[in-house]
């Protein structure tokens with residue numbers, strides 16, 4: 001175990017909003033690992049997959065430097081995600097990361113984290129799901145995450161990846177939340193490209209996890225009860241067992257609702273709205289937001305007013321915010337980097353009965369294709 | 385000290401249920417107990433819903449009795465019959481997914497080592513043959529390769545008991561069970577040999593015929609895992625339901641199987657031997 | 670949001686009532702409480718709690734592991750404050766929740782409450798007002814939902830953390846001071862002339878199970894009436 005580097009503990013609020021920041025021109029992988037450097041992480045467990053690997057390699061270096069207290073390369077994703085779940089039960093702060101196929105391999109484990117009430121941070125560097133094999137960016141795996149019970153943030157760029165990762169730990173460990181937080185970005189576009197990222201000093205770090213102030217007891221034999229099947233296997237086939245499982249599931253959804261306050265505080269709102277008065281709106285998340293910003297600028301040059309709603313948090317979903325922002329909309333498009341259009345589905349379900357707007361079924365690219373601004377503009381003004 | 389978690393707040397004892405009053409006053413925590421003490425104290429596990437006369441239930445009861453420091457022990461289990469009783473024991477029990485025991489145990493062991501560097505915490509996986517030799521195989525092997533310091537106990541009933549009697553990797557070749565309609569087509573997996581190859585510090589194979597041997601084996605396995613490296617105990621715990629063994633014949637069957645193919649076996653690494661010798665010496669002083 | 674119209678009333682709420690948090694009920698800040706889902710001052714919340722405890726049938730305190738076990742500093746004092754509270758509620762019972770495992774072979778509702786089977790275990794559903802204290806939030810929330818689904822019990826939570834939307838009255842960040850404030854509020858209501866429902870049977874009642882135990886008898890639960 002490496003010696004821990006001396007860093008000063010500050011509140012999440014200070015680290016995220018108050019501490020002076022300096023700029024660095026870095027990749028998303030670097031931004032994520034710089035966040036982890038300041039996150040007071042106890043254990044990180046890695047398993048390689050492109051485009052995630054570079055981040056977890058860097059985090060391995062943080063272990064060697066003494067910023068993280070334990071680290072290893074696991075046998076596979078199920079092994080990594082299982083071990084993280086064990087570590088989280090003991091009250092230490094932990095994190096892991098994956099991409100498309102790796103995430104799919106570990107999905108049973110990922111979907112069991114919330115029910116086990118495990119605070120942890122899971123970074124997702126989106127990549128297509130096989131088959132056929134490809135390593136290109138495409139965020140189809142987030143569709144599977146939407147019903148997994150994890151809190152799910154979707155960063156637009158390198159700066160978001162840094163900020164959301166730090167925020168993730170703070171949100172995850174709130175007693176009334178006590179849930180895993182997944183922070184996703186689109187692979188390559190964010191992970192491997194450089195951009196300016198503003199960061200507080202590396203001499204600062206988050207406070208350690210306060211594990212006795214969470215929704216469940218720790219598995220450490222130091223807090224009561226001694227007799228605990230925390231993960232209560234439901235052994236009986238009777239109504240009470242069904243009802244207990246139902247109440248347990250409801251509790252996960254309730255915790256999502258309670259997390260709204262903290263997600264909103266730590267990432268500055270669940271949405272960002274540009275040109276709220278516009279009648280033509282783009283709703284997007286992830287790097288589709290960056291492309292949309294550029295399309296919006298080009299539309300403005302053409303003398304057309306377009307609005308943009310950046311969805312930062314997919315779970316909890318910004319239901320009220322989206323309804324409010326789309327009240328006057330006449331036309332909405334939802335540019336996405338995946339084939340089925342999961343964000344489009346979410347937007348339709350949310351706005352049903354709350355907006356008169358026509359919601360276009362696209363535009364979408366996938367398999368690694370980039371999203372040209374022309375495509376967005378074409379979809380924006382298609383009906384005119 | 386963890387025993388504080390077993391101190392009833394002043395004034396509340398009279399509202400506590402009987403089993404807790406007993407556990408607090410007559411429990412095994414913080415005491416050095418022997419097999420002959422059974423019946424004089426409140427055991428970690430008493431009532432459970434496993435089948436009547438089940439050898440696995442019997443083995444689990446004794447295995448829990450053997451834990452050297454139950455107040456600092458975590459048990460990790462999974463789907464399978466054993467969890468039915470393990471979840472009732474007065475010891476933290478972790479149940480994740482089917483396959484994940486040894487990954488979860490790795491995380492628990494490492495997490496506890498970080499939080500309590502000066503207090504040894506024992507982690508013991510207790511799971512079925514299917515859970516460890518089939519679906520959880522990779523995590524078992526890699527935990528061994530990584531030399532994770534916890535104990536793995538296989539409850540080897542040579543079948544998937546909990547799901548109704550399907551073939552497992554530990555089923556004997558030729559056995560006709562569910563999903564092996566023409567008999568199992570390959571040999572019982574040699575987990576003992578694999579453990580040896582993987583450098584497991586203490587390996588033992590046994591049947592439930594000899595209670596004091598169960599106790600000494602489990603105790604050694606837990607202590608060696610605490611100090612030296614991974615340990616593995618493979619216990620034949622017949623399933624009387626799936627193999628149609630009448631409850632009163634369970635021990636007879638175990639003796640027979642022990643004689644034919646499941647004899648007591650211990651493989652101890654040099655380092656573990658030295659540790660045991662040092663322990664013995666300290667004991668004699 | 671749906672606004673704050675959803676009211677968390679005593680049940681039975683039916684087959685599967687929603688989680689109040691999913692119906693727009695938001696947790697209060699420190700210094701405030703929730704009454705039936707609406708934000709109230711701490712004082713108003715305490716007065717509602719006190720009134721319900723004094724007037725409803727079979728008031729019962731359900732202390733959880735975090736007060737039953739004196740595992741760290743401060744617990745003994747908090748436990749003492751719970752006993753002080755109990756002494757001000759005539760006819761109260763104390764039924765512990767010492768752990769969270771799904772108890773086998775079956776629950777004895779006179780001996781324990783357990784989150785895996787709560788509405789079977791709140792004393793044959795004869796408890797019409799209860800207090801949760803020292804229960805980990807996850808298990809409290811599950812239990813509260815099940816109690817509201819199946820019984821008419823008025824649930825009160827003195828939560829050491831952020832509080833509970835699914836209880837009818839909830840106070841967050843409650844330590845021994847808040848428990849003592851509730852005790853004081855009960856005394857105040859009595860001074861104001863409220864006659865407790867069980868004024869004639871002051872003190873803490875033992876359940877039959879506790880009674881038998883205290884006399885050294887081994888008690889068997891009565892068969893559940895069909």
Ligand SMILES: Cc1ncc(C[n+]2csc(CCOP(=O)(O)OP(=O)(O)O)c2C)c(N)n1
Pocket residue numbers: 463464465466481482483511512513514515516539541543544545546547552
């Ligand atoms: C991922 C997953 N696959 C399959 C199952 C179904 N399952 C539950 S218990 C079990 C068999 C248990 O057999 P074994 O591990 O040998 O334990 P035993 O019941 O014999 O003690 C299986 C296959 C499951 N719960 N989860």
Ligand code: SF4
Pocket residue numbers: 434435438439440441465541545546622623624625626
């Ligand atoms: S099914 Fe077999 S192994 Fe499982 S409890 Fe019954 S007898 Fe024991």
